[in-house]
Amino acid sequence: MGIPFSYTMRNLWTRRLTTVLTAGGMALVVFVFAAVQMLDTGLRQTLIATGQPDNIHVTRRSAAAEISSVVDRAQADVVESQPEIAIGAGGLRLVSKEVVVLITLPKHGTGVATNVTTRGVGEAAFDLRPQLRITEGRRFQPGATEVIVGTSIARRFDGAAVGSLLRFGGREWRVVGRFEAKGSAYDSEIWADADQLQQSFRRNAWSAVVARLADPATLPALKGRLETDPRLTLDVKSEREFFEEQSRVLSNFISYLGLTLSVIFSVGAMIGAMITMYAAVATRTGEIGTLRALGFRRSSILATFLLEATLLGVVGGVAGLLLASLMQLVQISTLNWQSFSELAFRFTLTPQIVAVSLGFAVLMGFVGGFLPAVRASRLSIVDALRAV
Amino acid sequence: MHLLKLILRNALRHKLRTLLTVLGLLVAILSFGLLQTVVDAWYSGAAAAAPDRLVTRSSVSLMVPLPAHYRDKIRAIDGVRAVAAANWFAGIYQEPKNFFPQFAIDAVSYLAMYPEYRIPDDQLRAFLRDRKGAVVGRKLAQTYGFKVGDVVPLRGTIFPGTWEFVVRAIYDGATPRTDTSQFFFHWDYLNESVRTRAPQRANQVGVFVVRVNDAGRAAEISAAIDAEFGNSAAETLTETEQAFQIGFVKQTEAIVIAIRIVSFVVIFIILAVMANTMAMTARERRAEYATLKALGFGPGFLGSLIFGESLAIALIGSALGVALTFPVAHWFGAKMGTLFPVFAVSASTVWLQAACAVVVGVAAAVIPALRAARVRIVDGLRAVG
Numbered sequence: 001m002g003i004p005f006s007y008t009m010r011n012l013w014t015r016r017l018t019t020v021l022t023a024g025g026m027a028l029v030v031f032v033f034a035a036v037q038m039l040d041t042g043l044r045q046t047l048i049a050t051g052q053p054d055n056i057h058v059t060r061r062s063a064a065a066e067i068s069s070v071v072d073r074a075q076a077d078v079v080e081s082q083p084e085i086a087i088g089a090g091g092l093r094l095v096s097k098e099v100v101v102l103i104t105l106p107k108h109g110t111g112v113a114t115n116v117t118t119r120g121v122g123e124a125a126f127d128l129r130p131q132l133r134i135t136e137g138r139r140f141q142p143g144a145t146e147v148i149v150g151t152s153i154a155r156r157f158d159g160a161a162v163g164s165l166l167r168f169g170g171r172e173w174r175v176v177g178r179f180e181a182k183g184s185a186y187d188s189e190i191w192a193d194a195d196q197l198q199q200s201f202r203r204n205a206w207s208a209v210v211a212r213l214a215d216p217a218t219l220p221a222l223k224g225r226l227e228t229d230p231r232l233t234l235d236v237k238s239e240r241e242f243f244e245e246q247s248r249v250l251s252n253f254i255s256y257l258g259l260t261l262s263v264i265f266s267v268g269a270m271i272g273a274m275i276t277m278y279a280a281v282a283t284r285t286g287e288i289g290t291l292r293a294l295g296f297r298r299s300s301i302l303a304t305f306l307l308e309a310t311l312l313g314v315v316g317g318v319a320g321l322l323l324a325s326l327m328q329l330v331q332i333s334t335l336n337w338q339s340f341s342e343l344a345f346r347f348t349l350t351p352q353i354v355a356v357s358l359g360f361a362v363l364m365g366f367v368g369g370f371l372p373a374v375r376a377s378r379l380s381i382v383d384a385l386r387a388v
Numbered sequence: 389m390h391l392l393k394l395i396l397r398n399a400l401r402h403k404l405r406t407l408l409t410v411l412g413l414l415v416a417i418l419s420f421g422l423l424q425t426v427v428d429a430w431y432s433g434a435a436a437a438a439p440d441r442l443v444t445r446s447s448v449s450l451m452v453p454l455p456a457h458y459r460d461k462i463r464a465i466d467g468v469r470a471v472a473a474a475n476w477f478a479g480i481y482q483e484p485k486n487f488f489p490q491f492a493i494d495a496v497s498y499l500a501m502y503p504e505y506r507i508p509d510d511q512l513r514a515f516l517r518d519r520k521g522a523v524v525g526r527k528l529a530q531t532y533g534f535k536v537g538d539v540v541p542l543r544g545t546i547f548p549g550t551w552e553f554v555v556r557a558i559y560d561g562a563t564p565r566t567d568t569s570q571f572f573f574h575w576d577y578l579n580e581s582v583r584t585r586a587p588q589r590a591n592q593v594g595v596f597v598v599r600v601n602d603a604g605r606a607a608e609i610s611a612a613i614d615a616e617f618g619n620s621a622a623e624t625l626t627e628t629e630q631a632f633q634i635g636f637v638k639q640t641e642a643i644v645i646a647i648r649i650v651s652f653v654v655i656f657i658i659l660a661v662m663a664n665t666m667a668m669t670a671r672e673r674r675a676e677y678a679t680l681k682a683l684g685f686g687p688g689f690l691g692s693l694i695f696g697e698s699l700a701i702a703l704i705g706s707a708l709g710v711a712l713t714f715p716v717a718h719w720f721g722a723k724m725g726t727l728f729p730v731f732a733v734s735a736s737t738v739w740l741q742a743a744c745a746v747v748v749g750v751a752a753a754v755i756p757a758l759r760a761a762r763v764r765i766v767d768g769l770r771a772v773g
Binding site for chain 1: 404405408409411412415416419423447448449450451452478480484543544545546548588621623625635636638639640641642643646647650653654656657658660661663664665667668672755
């Protein structure tokens with residue numbers, strides 16, 4: 001027969017200060033554990049949302065990022081003429097030949113010079129990225145020195161509001177519109193007409209070619225053909241895969257660092273739980289003796305103390321998750337090492353993170369409470385009853 | 389003396405609890421120290437910058453190259469002692485995860501500007517004679533087992549193709565804070581190869597490192613350099629080496645701030661554990677405190693007993709943590725290889741660790757000490773467990 005649940009609850013309540021301190025320590029560990037995963041998830045989601053499933057992304061072979069890629073005009077034309085590529089409303093192929101450069105802008109408030117991806121796009125680019133929506137102003141006119149800016153850029157940089165002038169590449173560019181791209185990496189970009197951008201940066205080649213496939217299933221065949229074509233030195237990837245790779249270094253860094261820290265910190269919290277539970281066992285020796293004398297088994301005593309420790313973990317876990325869920329209001333921006341430019345993303349809480357964090361908290365409580373619970377269950381009745 | 393003895397006796401009454409608390413403190417202070425060292429490593433480039441070195445780059449962004457002939461124009465500016473070109477190469481050694489910085493440099497002038505890179509004379513001569521030669525840092529050489537005479541193939545991401553370099557020299561740092569994870573080779577070799585492969589990209593330089601005669605005139609000379617190229621096709625931005633390095637750090641500031649915050653979170657975690665230990669200890673001893681009071685000891689004495697015990701445990705745990713920080717940081721730095729070029733525990737980290745230990749020790753004792761001071765003799769004597 002088990003010992004009533006209310007016994008455990010009341011024990012935790014009687015030693016409120018100790019319960020709060022122990023659970024508080026665990027809550028902080030769970031907070032770090034959950035926040036790191038939320039950050040990683042936010043980063044991945046941002047970059048995955050950037051890629052459309054049926055788009056392909058073509059860059060120079062082994063170029064790690066768009067800025068170090070060069071696709072010359074002849075090669076880009078070969079890609080454009082492939083039969084797998086979809087045809088748009090106007091009868092033109094859905095291909096955008098793009099040039100990507102970095103410019104430096106001062107961040108709002110701090111004035112820190114920050115790299116911003118500036119993308120010159122063809123007319124099909126807007127059809128290729130249906131997630132992109134103009135929220136203020138209008139699109140740039142082809143052939144004009146006009147730009148549109150992503151929401152994150154407009155918010156975080158000086159002089160990037162609609163109507164202002166940006167100076168780069170030896171020219172002045174008027175900001176004519178602001179766009180929103182569903183939290184993807186494009187929100188941290190500036191877009192302009194590809195030909196204009198190419199001229200001002202004296203480029204004679206493209207950085208990347210983006211195209212829509214009529215049927216996504218044809219990607220492997222197309223990839224195989226283009227990558228073995230001796231005229232071309234290109235990598236062909238699905239857009240989603242390309243952007244996922246862009247996040248890999250940063251994502252690995254965040255998750256490795258976060259996991260290491262959580263494990264180390266949890267040692268501290270488990271020690272806290274252990275101290276609390278050992279003390280609980282020591283002060284309740286008489287009670288344990290009484291319970292045993294009343295006929296409760298060793299296993300019931302073990303279960304009770306384990307339950308108490310696990311409850312401590314649950315309280316800590318819930319508190320930690322509540323703290324962490326507040327982080328969803330925070331947007332952070334940092335340099336993405338692979339694209340070498342600014343990227344903004346949010347802390348994103350998913351049900352999976354909630355489940356894993358709670359599991360982690362329960363595990364901490366369980367592990368911390370295990371040895372004390374074993375000690376409690378192994379007390380002999382007579383000795384325990386004699387203790388004061 | 390008696391007080392000290394009593395404190396130590398008290399601390400050792402619950403050996404298991406004290407041991408666990410000390411262990412927790414050790415882990416917390418150790419990880420705090422490591423995190424601070426990670427933050428320091430982030431700023432190591434800026435810390436190693438010399439005041440008389442400037443960096444000139446394109447005003448548009450670092451990825452936009454400058455024409456090579458700027459070298460002579462910059463050298464002609466008043467106050468400039470030397471100029472050297474450097475190109476970021478971004479090659480991959482075997483696998484993308486084997487990252488280390490590679491620069492194509494004007495060998496003679498660049499190395500003369502960085503006296504902190506110590507190269508044996510014969511190796512330096514061998515490097516200067518070999519067009520495909522390379523100089524590698526000690527840490528880099530140890531990480532990948534490079535020896536003088538080895539051929540190192542790098543797959544270019546900015547400059548396509550596989551490039552082979554022969555290690556001709558290994559440099560040591562003048563101080564432990566010198567970055568010895570870099571790989572240098574001849575800018576001339578890069579430029580010649582680029583000229584045959586992609587002529588329109590030849591004669592381009594990523595940045596110019598400029599050494600000035602007088603560090604006090606750095607700002608003035610920077611302005612003079614930028615003015616020289618104002619309104620040209622490739623305008624420049626010149627700043628001190630330190631500002632240039634900090635610019636990189638600033639862009640990843642969010643991560644640095646996160647690490648900083650987390651390093652203080654661990655202190656709060658251990659504070660909760662320590663406060664819990666002291667609270668339990670004080671609760672169990674209420675009867676003793678009452679007895680002491682009945683014997684005539686004042687609240688001040690009880691307070692110093694509790695503060696003393698808390699501080700003693702905190703300091704012992706932290707001292708062990710600080711002592712362990714050095715070997716663990718050394719091991720971690722070696723494991724991380726070239727990812728953190730400089731990974732050394734600084735004096736300020738140790739001071740911060742000590743300060744945290746004192747704060748934790750004191751803060752954990754506040755509530756128990758107050759309670760003990762307020763305990764009424766009658767209630768205390770009546771208290772059980």
